[in-house]
Structure formats: C-alpha cells, structure tokens
Amino acid sequence: WTKNAKAKSFCINMLSSVYALILTMVAFVIEISPTWRSEEMWLPYSIFCVLMYTVAVAYFTYLYLFVLYPNVINTCIYFLFRKGYIMNPCKWILDEPVYNGEGAGTMYLRVGTLFFGSMGSVLWGTEILLCFFESQRHGIYVVKYALAVIFTYMQMHFIFSNSKISLKRTNIIAKFGLMHSVAVNLWTWLSICLIKSSIKHAKKEIKYAVEEAKNKTRTETYTTWSYDFTMDDFGPHDKQLRAIIKLGSNSNLLLTCLVEFSLIAAVICFIIWKNDDPNPGESPKKEKKRSFRFDCSGTSTGIFLGIIIHIISTVVIGMHGILMKSQKSMAADLLVGFTDLLMFLVTLLACFLAFFQMRKLQYRIHSHGEVIDDILLIVGLAGECVYSCAGMDLYLNGRLTKQRVSWITIPSFVLRITEVLIQTVFILFASRMRCYNYATRESHPGKQVITFLLVCNINLFIYHTFETMESNFGFPVNLPDNYSVMLSIASPIVVFYRFHSSACLAEIWKHTYSRKHHEHLIHEPVDLAEKNVIVDKL
Amino acid sequence: WTKNAKAKSFCINMLSSVYALILTMVAFVIEISPTWRSEEMWLPYSIFCVLMYTVAVAYFTYLYLFVLYPNVINTCIYFLFRKGYIMNPCKWILDEPVYNGEGAGTMYLRVGTLFFGSMGSVLWGTEILLCFFESQRHGIYVVKYALAVIFTYMQMHFIFSNSKISLKRTNIIAKFGLMHSVAVNLWTWLSICLIKSSIKHAKKEIKYAVEEAKNKTRTETYTTWSYDFTMDDFGPHDKQLRAIIKLGSNSNLLLTCLVEFSLIAAVICFIIWKNDDPNPGESPKKEKKRSFRFDCSGTSTGIFLGIIIHIISTVVIGMHGILMKSQKSMAADLLVGFTDLLMFLVTLLACFLAFFQMRKLQYRIHSHGEVIDDILLIVGLAGECVYSCAGMDLYLNGRLTKQRVSWITIPSFVLRITEVLIQTVFILFASRMRCYNYATRESHPGKQVITFLLVCNINLFIYHTFETMESNFGFPVNLPDNYSVMLSIASPIVVFYRFHSSACLAEIWKHTYSRKHHEHLIHEPVDLAEKNVIVDKL
Known part of the structure; x- marks a missing residue:
C-alpha cells in the first residue's frame, strides 16, 4: 500500500x-x-x-x-x-x-x-x-x-x-x-x-x-x-x-x-x-473575492427598532453598575432579570414573525454559509444549553437549601433556552431559503425582521459581554466549585453564540434577497436594456 | 415686493x-x-x-x-x-x-x-x-x-x-x-x-x-x-x-x-x-441610494500594519491605567508622550507617502464628498490648533514658573499640529483626485497607504477618546480656570477631528478608485463582452 x-x-x-x-x-x-x-x-x-x-x-x-x-x-x-x-x-x-x-x-x-x-x-x-x-x-x-x-x-x-x-x-x-x-x-x-x-x-x-x-x-x-x-x-x-x-x-x-x-x-x-482537494491542479482557479456589495433597501425600520432595544439595554448596564455601587445588589439583579426577560421575549417574537414572513420563499438544498458556520452555531447552542440548565439547576438547589432566590430566574432561563433553540432552527432553515420569483424580490419579505434580529443579537453580544465581566445573572454568589469551572467555560461560549448568530444573520440578510442566484438560475439572457441599467448602476 | x-x-x-x-x-x-x-x-x-x-x-x-x-x-x-x-x-x-x-x-x-x-x-x-x-x-x-x-x-x-x-x-x-x-x-x-x-x-x-x-x-x-x-x-x-x-x-x-x-x-x-432648491418640481427625482459596494482589493497590508499600531496604542492605554493606579503618574505621562510621538510620526510619514504615490492620479474640480465634509473638517482643524497651541502655551508657562514639565511635550505638540495640517491638506486634495487611466486603475496607487491612514485615524479616535476620559497628556494637573473651559471645549473637537478625517478617508478610499466615474466619463459604449462579465460579476 x-x-x-x-x-x-x-x-x-x-x-x-x-x-x-x-x-x-x-x-x-x-x-x-x-x-x-x-x-x-x-x-x-x-x-x-x-x-x-x-x-x-x-x-x-x-x-x-x-x-x-x-x-x-x-x-x-x-x-x-x-x-x-x-x-x-x-x-x-x-x-x-x-x-x-x-x-x-x-x-x-x-x-x-x-x-x-x-x-x-x-x-x-x-x-x-x-x-x-x-x-x-x-x-x-x-x-x-x-x-x-x-x-x-x-x-x-x-x-x-x-x-x-x-x-x-x-x-x-x-x-x-x-x-x-x-x-x-x-x-x-x-x-x-x-x-x-x-x-x-x-x-x-x-x-x-x-x-x-x-x-x-x-x-x-x-x-x-x-x-x-x-x-x-x-x-x-x-x-x-x-x-x-x-x-x-x-x-x-x-x-x-x-x-x-x-x-x-x-x-x-x-x-x-x-478539506483535502483530490485533484487540485484541475479544478479551476477561483479568483479571490475582492469587492462586496450590500443592498440596504428595506432595513431602516429594523435598525431603528433594534436601536431602541440597544439604548434600553445600555441604560440597564449603566444602572446596574450604579446600583451595585450603592450596595443594592438585589434591585440590580431584579433589573437585569426583567431586562433579560424583555429582550428574550422580543427576540423570540421577532423569530416567529420572521418564520411567518419568510414562508413565501423558496427552499434550496445548499446553504449560503459554509460548514464552519453550522459547526460554530452548534457549539454555541451547546454552550447556551449548559449555561441555562446550570442556572435552573442552581435555582432549584437554592430553593431546597432555603436561600433567598428571586422567582424571575426560572422564566428568564426558560425563555432564554426557548429563544436560543428557535433562533438556531430559524438560522439553519433561513440560510437555505432563496428569493426566486419577481414579486418577492421587490417586496423583500422578512428583511426588516432579519435586520431587527441582527441588531438585537449584536446588542445581546455586547450585553452578555458586560454580564460576564460583572456578574452572571441568576447565579448565586457562592457557587460550588465544579459549577464555577463549568460556568467559566460556558459563559464565553454564550457570548460567542450571540456573535456567531449575528454573523449568520448577516449572511442571510445579504444573500437571501440578492439577485445573483436568480440570474444564475433562470439562465435566460437578460435583455440589453436591463444590462445597461445594471452597468450604469455600477 | x-x-x-x-x-x-x-x-x-x-x-x-x-x-x-x-x-x-x-x-x-x-x-x-x-x-x-x-x-x-x-x-x-x-x-x-x-x-x-x-x-x-x-x-x-x-x-x-x-x-x-x-x-x-x-x-x-x-x-x-x-x-x-x-x-x-x-x-x-x-x-x-x-x-x-x-x-x-x-x-x-x-x-x-x-x-x-x-x-x-x-x-x-x-x-x-x-x-x-x-x-x-x-x-x-x-x-x-x-x-x-x-x-x-x-x-x-x-x-x-x-x-x-x-x-x-x-x-x-x-x-x-x-x-x-x-x-x-x-x-x-x-x-x-x-x-x-x-x-x-x-x-x-x-x-x-x-x-x-x-x-x-x-x-x-x-x-x-x-x-x-x-x-x-x-x-x-x-x-x-x-x-x-x-x-x-x-x-x-x-x-x-x-x-x-x-x-x-x-x-x-x-x-x-x-440648500433651497429654486425649482424643485422640475429637477428629476433621484432615487434613494440603496445598495453599497466596496472594492476591497489592495487593502490587507494597510489593515494589518494599522492593526499593529492599534495593538501598541491599546497596550499603552492599559499600561497607563496600571501605572496611574500604582501612583507612577510621571512614568505614565512619559509613556503616553512617547506613544503620541510615535503615532503622529508614523501618520505623518504615511501622509507624505500617500502624496507621493498619488501623484499619477487625475485632478477633478468636484470633490467626492459634500459641503458638510469640508465644513466639519475645518471645524476639527480649528479645534486641534487651539488644543495644541494651548498645550504649548501651558508648557512655556510651566517652564517660567519652574514647575516640573517633561521636554517631550513640545516635540509631541509640534508633530501633532504638523500632522494635522498635512493630513487636512491631503484629505482636501485627495478628495478631488480620480483614477482615470487604465494602468492606474489596476494598480491602485496609494490605496494601501490610504487604508493604513484610515485605520490609524480610527485608532487615534479611540485613543483620544480614552485620553479625554482619563487625563490630557501634556497638560498640567492644576490648570488655570479659563484654560480648563477652553480645554473642555477643544478636546471633544479633537476627538471629532479624528472621527471625521477617518470618514473622509473612507470616502476617498471608496470613490477614488471606483470604475463608475471612469465609465461615465468616456461615454463610449462598452462592448458586450465586458458587459456580460460585469453582469456575471453581479
């Protein structure tokens, strides 16, 4: 051999x-x-x-x-x-x-x-x-x-x-x-x-x-x-x-x-x-992709709704710092808990709305993204699951040992894990959607919602980063040792999940509504007038 | 009437x-x-x-x-x-x-x-x-x-x-x-x-x-x-x-x-x-510009050199904080002074290099930007002048009253004001340049340097923001009252100057080397083959 x-x-x-x-x-x-x-x-x-x-x-x-x-x-x-x-x-x-x-x-x-x-x-x-x-x-x-x-x-x-x-x-x-x-x-x-x-x-x-x-x-x-x-x-x-x-x-x-x-x-x-290419000499040499194109139509509502969420969460981060300084850690925790609840709820609703609005699009077997996107997304999902389960587990533990724990923990974590699951499913599904017929290409169904989700995820990325810096909501202060190690492994992955799902949403945002696939698909020569328009637009 | x-x-x-x-x-x-x-x-x-x-x-x-x-x-x-x-x-x-x-x-x-x-x-x-x-x-x-x-x-x-x-x-x-x-x-x-x-x-x-x-x-x-x-x-x-x-x-x-x-x-x-349009009904209705296109060829060297500068300056910010905590404010000031000197020197050299490399481009009377860019740039320049002059003035004042002032202040401020002037002139000049002939269109003269300047300016923007948050380098701690007011007016403008010059550089980066103007200028029908290539690229 x-x-x-x-x-x-x-x-x-x-x-x-x-x-x-x-x-x-x-x-x-x-x-x-x-x-x-x-x-x-x-x-x-x-x-x-x-x-x-x-x-x-x-x-x-x-x-x-x-x-x-x-x-x-x-x-x-x-x-x-x-x-x-x-x-x-x-x-x-x-x-x-x-x-x-x-x-x-x-x-x-x-x-x-x-x-x-x-x-x-x-x-x-x-x-x-x-x-x-x-x-x-x-x-x-x-x-x-x-x-x-x-x-x-x-x-x-x-x-x-x-x-x-x-x-x-x-x-x-x-x-x-x-x-x-x-x-x-x-x-x-x-x-x-x-x-x-x-x-x-x-x-x-x-x-x-x-x-x-x-x-x-x-x-x-x-x-x-x-x-x-x-x-x-x-x-x-x-x-x-x-x-x-x-x-x-x-x-x-x-x-x-x-x-x-x-x-x-x-x-x-x-x-x-x-990725070992079996016959690398023969496959055509692809050019490095050099120029990027963004079609920003139908996004501003999404962006501005997202910014409202962003402002709210930043204010909460600030207030959390202030409350912690004034030794009111109970109130600070409650505030963070309610904000978590609000944000996960809004994002969850946005996911459902996006599912609903994108029902008219066409399915294609290949996703836009690459293998790495799916792998990283699943890694992030696993991290989120571990994080939420540990949180609920510790809450039950706290109840059993009669410590003071706030009831907001459970709904917050349940909503969190639901949101993460639905969003992951949505991302995996939506990255295999295309916009093929003319009617939907003009109206961009679901683009506003995707933009909103994108901004929300970036916002949650920043928010979770601060959360891991200061204190983890829903976790008691005196953690058992093994939980502490688990938490410090899971919490960067939680942050990473948000970063990566925003990356995937950006891909969806960019590719689902682009005209490229469309023109490749129908393969009929576009008439000269339209070509001229496109050339002029360049 | x-x-x-x-x-x-x-x-x-x-x-x-x-x-x-x-x-x-x-x-x-x-x-x-x-x-x-x-x-x-x-x-x-x-x-x-x-x-x-x-x-x-x-x-x-x-x-x-x-x-x-x-x-x-x-x-x-x-x-x-x-x-x-x-x-x-x-x-x-x-x-x-x-x-x-x-x-x-x-x-x-x-x-x-x-x-x-x-x-x-x-x-x-x-x-x-x-x-x-x-x-x-x-x-x-x-x-x-x-x-x-x-x-x-x-x-x-x-x-x-x-x-x-x-x-x-x-x-x-x-x-x-x-x-x-x-x-x-x-x-x-x-x-x-x-x-x-x-x-x-x-x-x-x-x-x-x-x-x-x-x-x-x-x-x-x-x-x-x-x-x-x-x-x-x-x-x-x-x-x-x-x-x-x-x-x-x-x-x-x-x-x-x-x-x-x-x-x-x-x-x-x-x-x-x-801006009052004299006959608004008659002028053709422009469409809102919706899609953006970036040509990223010939930028990565610039980006990565800029990132080295960024890493150095961020390390310096961190060290400054550490030194201030350990009550070594003298060493902290010296560190910031030398970093300032280094960064302004590098940016100044990059400006000269860009001037040199862009000598082959063609001049056009209209700039890419709009009136607002020039106005904001001049406002920023004025702020920088006031800031630097005040800094040097206070240094002289400190010398006269026999206070301990470090000699690094003067070269740093002189270099700063030179850099700002040269860069402003460069931006105003370069925004009126175009890339018209085919040879230069392929080689993109100066694009790497402009990318580098862009990253440097964003970096200086972040750096100056932290500087105004913590302490202003080169200024004594016990400022006279009128200087203090002047400083607190000038220092946001200094930050703004960096932000805005990076905005202008981004415009130059985007428009100088684009093909759009070229095709509009020559006005000869591009042959069909090329059109097809362009359509395929879309």
Whole structure:
C-alpha cells in the first residue's frame, strides 16, 4: 500500500489527527494537574509553553514562505540558478497558491476575528510589558508572551487573508502543522478558562472574608485584604497572568475575546485540515473575492427598532453598575432579570414573525454559509444549553437549601433556552431559503425582521459581554466549585453564540434577497436594456 | 415686493436666521450667567429647557407627518372626503417627498451619527431613571429628559434616513424649525461642555483637598471627601446631571459622544436650511441610494500594519491605567508622550507617502464628498490648533514658573499640529483626485497607504477618546480656570477631528478608485463582452 497515493494521504491524516489528540490531551493534563501548577515546576512548564508556541510559529512561517507567498523563495532560487549553484531550477520552483478551499468565508466572521485577535494580542502585549514592571521576571516569560503575540498575529492574518487556501500536495508538514495549531488553540482556550475561574474563585473568597470581617470588627481589615489582592508583589514564577490582576475587570473583556479567537481559529484550522482537494491542479482557479456589495433597501425600520432595544439595554448596564455601587445588589439583579426577560421575549417574537414572513420563499438544498458556520452555531447552542440548565439547576438547589432566590430566574432561563433553540432552527432553515420569483424580490419579505434580529443579537453580544465581566445573572454568589469551572467555560461560549448568530444573520440578510442566484438560475439572457441599467448602476 | 416669490423666500431665510441667532445667544447667556445657575432659579430654567425641546420635537413631528411620510395624512383626507366632510381633496393632498438635497451623504458619517446618537440617548435615559433613584426629583425633570431622548432619537432617524430631503415650498415652518434645531443643538453642545469643565474642576478641587489632607493628618479625611463626591445626596433641584456623578469616568465617554452628535446635527440642519432648491418640481427625482459596494482589493497590508499600531496604542492605554493606579503618574505621562510621538510620526510619514504615490492620479474640480465634509473638517482643524497651541502655551508657562514639565511635550505638540495640517491638506486634495487611466486603475496607487491612514485615524479616535476620559497628556494637573473651559471645549473637537478625517478617508478610499466615474466619463459604449462579465460579476 505504500505506493497508493490515497492510502498515503489517509495515513498522514490519521497520524496527524492522532498527534493532535495526544498533544491536546497532554496539554490539558499539564494545565489541570496540581503537580505542574506547583511553584517549583515553573521552568518545565514555561519551556513546554515556549515549545508549543515555537512549533506553531515555525509552521506558520513555513506556510507563508513556501505556500502562500512563494515569490520570495522563487526569486532566491532564480538568483542561485543564475549564479550557477543550482542546475535545474524547475524542480525547485514553488507553485502559486490556489484559493479553492473552504475557510472563514464570510466577511463578518473575518472582521470579528480581526477584532478578537487584536484584543488578544493586547492582552499578551500588556503581559510582556508587565514582565519588566515589578520584580523582573525570568527571560523565558518574555519569550513566551512574545511568541504568543506573534502566533496570534500570524494566525489572525492567515484567517483574514488566506483561509481559503487549499493545500496542494499530500503535504505532511502542512497537515501536522494545522493539527498542531488546533492543539495550541484548544490548549489556550482551556488555560484561559481555568485562569478565569481561578480569578473568580479568588475574588469570591476575598469578598467573603471581607463580609465576615465586617460582621466581626469594623472596616479595618478591608483595606489590607483588597490591598493584598490588587497590589500583590508577584512571585517571579507564579503562573498567573499579571495583566489580569492589574487591569481588573477590563481584563475579563480581553480574556473573553481571546477565548473566542482561539475557538474560531481552532475550528478554521480543523476545517482546512479536513478539506483535502483530490485533484487540485484541475479544478479551476477561483479568483479571490475582492469587492462586496450590500443592498440596504428595506432595513431602516429594523435598525431603528433594534436601536431602541440597544439604548434600553445600555441604560440597564449603566444602572446596574450604579446600583451595585450603592450596595443594592438585589434591585440590580431584579433589573437585569426583567431586562433579560424583555429582550428574550422580543427576540423570540421577532423569530416567529420572521418564520411567518419568510414562508413565501423558496427552499434550496445548499446553504449560503459554509460548514464552519453550522459547526460554530452548534457549539454555541451547546454552550447556551449548559449555561441555562446550570442556572435552573442552581435555582432549584437554592430553593431546597432555603436561600433567598428571586422567582424571575426560572422564566428568564426558560425563555432564554426557548429563544436560543428557535433562533438556531430559524438560522439553519433561513440560510437555505432563496428569493426566486419577481414579486418577492421587490417586496423583500422578512428583511426588516432579519435586520431587527441582527441588531438585537449584536446588542445581546455586547450585553452578555458586560454580564460576564460583572456578574452572571441568576447565579448565586457562592457557587460550588465544579459549577464555577463549568460556568467559566460556558459563559464565553454564550457570548460567542450571540456573535456567531449575528454573523449568520448577516449572511442571510445579504444573500437571501440578492439577485445573483436568480440570474444564475433562470439562465435566460437578460435583455440589453436591463444590462445597461445594471452597468450604469455600477 | 410682497408678491415676488424670491423676495419672500429671502425674507423668510433672513428672519429664521435672525431667530436662530437670537435664540442661541439667549440660550448661551442663560447657560453661562450665574443668576440662572443659582439654586432658586431651577423652575424657570427647567421650563426654558422643556420649551426648547418641545418646540424642536413638535417641529420634527410636523416634518415626519406632513413632509416625509404624507401617506398617513393623505389617507385621513381621503377618508374624510369619502364621508363628505371635505369637498375638494386635491387641494389638501400632500406631495411625496423628494430626496434631492445635500445632507449627510456618506455612509460612514451616518453610521457614526447612529453610534453617537444612541450613546447620547443612553445618557439621557440613565438620567430619567436616576430621577426616581434617590430623593425623587420634580416631575419637570423627567419631562425634560424624556423630551431630550425623543429629540435625540428623532434627529438621529432624520439624519440617518431622510437628511437628503429637499424642502419644496417656501416653507416657513420648515425653515424656522430647522433653525430652531440648530439653536437647540448648539445649546446642548455648550451646556455639555460647561458641565464637563465643571466636573473636572470639582474633581481637581477634591484631589487637592485630599492631598493637603494627606500631608496634614492621615487618610481619615480621604474617605469622607470621596464619599461626599460620589454618594452626594442630590439636592432635588441642582442643575448637575446625576448620571455623571454616578457613572464616573464612563459618563465622560457618553458626554463626548453627545457633544459630537449635537455638532454633526447642527451642521446638517444648517446645510438643509441653506440648500433651497429654486425649482424643485422640475429637477428629476433621484432615487434613494440603496445598495453599497466596496472594492476591497489592495487593502490587507494597510489593515494589518494599522492593526499593529492599534495593538501598541491599546497596550499603552492599559499600561497607563496600571501605572496611574500604582501612583507612577510621571512614568505614565512619559509613556503616553512617547506613544503620541510615535503615532503622529508614523501618520505623518504615511501622509507624505500617500502624496507621493498619488501623484499619477487625475485632478477633478468636484470633490467626492459634500459641503458638510469640508465644513466639519475645518471645524476639527480649528479645534486641534487651539488644543495644541494651548498645550504649548501651558508648557512655556510651566517652564517660567519652574514647575516640573517633561521636554517631550513640545516635540509631541509640534508633530501633532504638523500632522494635522498635512493630513487636512491631503484629505482636501485627495478628495478631488480620480483614477482615470487604465494602468492606474489596476494598480491602485496609494490605496494601501490610504487604508493604513484610515485605520490609524480610527485608532487615534479611540485613543483620544480614552485620553479625554482619563487625563490630557501634556497638560498640567492644576490648570488655570479659563484654560480648563477652553480645554473642555477643544478636546471633544479633537476627538471629532479624528472621527471625521477617518470618514473622509473612507470616502476617498471608496470613490477614488471606483470604475463608475471612469465609465461615465468616456461615454463610449462598452462592448458586450465586458458587459456580460460585469453582469456575471453581479
């Protein structure tokens, strides 16, 4: 079988996936195990991190030099040829890249990746500067974080510009490299989730200590405690990120962005790995899509209704902060609960309305989006389910142990999970709809509602981001330990679900009502007059 | 002359402008004078505010019902006609609106207006809720802020959707209403600037009191002072916005947004007022532009270089916050100073490079943009000049009085003002360039640099926003009073300059390299093959 090309490529695929699996598992164990978290093991742990990042960066460098931009190497080869060092340049010349594959196709997702990736780089960059800040850290930390910045930045550029590359040869290095990046991204994701939950844990402990101290003596101890936490003289080798302690609640935003970036990046690398073009030389070279076109008719009502929701929720975020400062956390929770209820209700109604209005459209088997959209959507849905179920579970637990819990939790979570389910079904369904007949093409049935849903989802994305930064509504303050870990894994995914469903809705908004499919379908020559109109419109 | 239509319209214009002038002056005097700011005058002052807003809201309601969406009224008239109450319906029927005028044409400016306007509404909305929060306020405040929300929201919708309306008849109500909105916007602008400067003043006084107290006794007094400031039991009738005290430094962001919104709105209302179509019935009815097209070729290098700058500046913002917390304000200032220097230097070099690369393009007398772009750009330029000059002036003052000032101030401000001047000249010049010949159309000379400048300006916009929230670099902490007022007027304009130059750059980016003008210019029938290609591309 060693001479069968298909068998070879299957073997490479299998080996590389096993490699990724083992690497991910090893990395997970290293993250979680108490042995590696101990203070003495800082050097092996850092070396492990540096190795992970180095291999990934080396792989991307290879990819850029040899696959994506082969001109540099080709010029060198020609130079060497002219000098007489190489006899047969044709053997060495690298081919031009082909952009046929599937990748992060949608503009929205790519812009989101840019945003998340640059925020992630900011986190690592701050960390580098903080290494020199107080009690100088060992040089290996600087190297580690610098590699992390480079890795994030390269991956960002790769996803934004070149994710549609299709790897031509049965390329061993490419396959293993992609799987390595998947592993690194998953490892980053887990380690950040662990860091987040450990921070929450530390904060809560301090809060309780403070409250106990208050009950006993006066506020004397308060200052020392909070001082210890915020002004901690870092041990030179503790694993904690210094930026998190220094930046306070803003760092939570950065962490959420980084989690989302690594999630997207892992899925995209996986998809590129999976997509092996059987005969890449023969398929026609598609041009990179360069220009974008938006048809904004029939949207302004949707936008302005959405903005009202946005204003309300932003006001609520502000009031929540104010109420928390004035020690009225009960009222703050109630306020957030009612707003949640209102927003989920409105979005749910909008989903039903959209279903109703879009009943006249035609069904097509292929969706607009790509595989990645569906995968990410399902991941988000799973996160939402876990989140809501945990919330209801904790409410029941609170009732049993006779704690003070507000009744608004249950309807809010039930409505939330209903809304998420209906919306996911709607997105999966609507992305397979097309607008084929002339009558519906002019009236755009459902476009206003989709615009409204889009704005609402962006708004919920911002709202959930703030929610995870401050406090999670519906969850008691003193969480059990295992719930706390679960929550800090689920809550970035909840944020991500909103981001991604807005991305999918944007795709639906753009493609369902476009004329492109229509003209491709009917295949009858459009008469010259209409063509002229179109040309003039250009 | 009473029968001459032109004389009539001139008379109306003159009267309405005089009305706006008087109203603005009266409002300014009321804002500034100590009589009206006293505690006893709260009721007349509030009534004045309510009246201002009521008239503006009434005007916009009129505009929407009678001019923009006349269908509602027309349906009522037909209904009355069928019932027999009206004899001659044709006399009463309102015409359809015509969208020929100049207004906020560019997409970028409109989206910006949406953002600023919704942030402004958030401020007023929070204020409404806070009226019920502690020590219930008089009902008139609720009315006042509710009207402010409605006014902001209506104006936002008007600017976004309908700013290209041309008012048909020599419409007395429309003219006076527009001038009234101009006055209201200017008044909002001034009052917010005054509020900002008074807050800064109050903060500084507290800081100094705290520092003095620290020198004398221990931190005992600190808590009481800051408590007084943050937890102030509001007098029921003080003019201060409660939201500002409650929201802390976030409110500064909201205030900046509101200032920018009222500036844009005032200019747009003024332009609509000025633009009187002489014979509106005859000019062909332009369609509302509905679809947008972006040609994104040749941009990714620019974007990614810009993102590096963005990451650096965001890291610096984070580090600035950390250093300020650790009481190292000197180091924080130095860091910000060097970053300013770096960013202005890079942007300046990019401007020169763009000038150099665009030398091959063709000049055309008409700019892409509209009058409003140039006006707003010049306003921003004036703000930057005032800001930089004040900065240098205060540095010299500091040298004379032997205070500790860092030398980095002077090169930073000199570079800043050079950069701003060069960039303004470049924008005004480049918006009159076109890409006419085929060779340049393919190579897009200068597009990468323009993209880079665009990203840099957005980045500086964010950076300056944070700068005005926290502290102004280069300015001593204990400002003289008159400088403080000047600064709080100039610093939102500085932010606005960056926003608006990015808007202009986006226009240049979009239009300079588009094919539209080209095809309109040569006016030769494109052959069928090319047409087919274009149709297929659609």
